[in-house]
């Protein structure tokens with residue numbers, strides 16, 4: 561089944577601070593939006609470990625996003641769980657992003673709600 565993209569504005573580009581972890585809500589999707597490598601990136605606002613909201617528990621340390629609940633670490637630019645061996649099931653769920661008219665838009669079709 562092919563899903564067509566569903567782009568929706570999430571947050572103003574101007575609201576993104578260099579080290580911020582910004583919560584945003586698009587429909588029923590709870591997200592965090594951050595800047596990494598000059599790009600806006602968006603992830604589901606849930607830690608892959610036990611689901612705690614990253615917007616309340618995460619801390620940005622340069623290129624790394626740390627969940628403060630149990631200190632899992634993710635690459636800020638990709639959402640990849642930082643580990644000696646790849647563990648894709650532990651990566652943050654990433655939404656495609658684009659910038660349109662000063663807004664960060666996300667494609668919510670890319671990350672199913674359940």
Ligand code: FES
Pocket residue numbers: 607608609610611612627628629630631632
């Ligand atoms: S809930 Fe994030 S590390 Fe455990």
